[in-house]
Amino acid sequence: MSAFAEAQTCRRQVLLNYFGEYREQPCGNCDICLDPPKHFDATQEAQKALSCVYRVNQSFGISYVVEVLRGMSNIRIREHGHDKLTTYGIGRDHSTITG
Numbered sequence: 001m002s003a004f005a006e007a008q009t010c011r012r013q014v015l016l017n018y019f020g021e022y023r024e025q026p027c028g029n030c031d032i033c034l035d036p037p038k039h040f041d042a043t044q045e046a047q048k049a050l051s052c053v054y055r056v057n058q059s060f061g062i063s064y065v066v067e068v069l070r071g072m073s074n075i076r077i078r079e080h081g082h083d084k085l086t087t088y089g090i091g092r093d094h095s096t097i098t099g
């Protein structure tokens with residue numbers, strides 16, 4: 001169900017495929033066909049994020065990693081000295097909210 005909801009391809013193709021039918025052409029009428037998801041090359045962002053996860057010793061959750069990447073100034077980050085990391089603030093050009 002979540003795969004269907006998060007599908008990046010035609011909904012009808014996904015459904016038909018699930019029930020064992022193969023259809024080569026997208027339907028042209030579902031929300032994905034009418035408004036295809038936008039894609040971008042996130043290689044650098046992924047490298048920055050993974051680098052930051054590594055530098056905080058893989059000991060913190062994603063919210064904290066995002067705070068470090070965005071260069072937030074709070075007690076927790078300062079107490080851990082993570083404001084001194086090379087990855088501190090390298091993602092400040094991105095918002096916290098995705099999508």
Ligand SMILES: [Zn+2]
Pocket residue numbers: 009010011012013026027028029030031032033
């Ligand atoms: Zn479609």
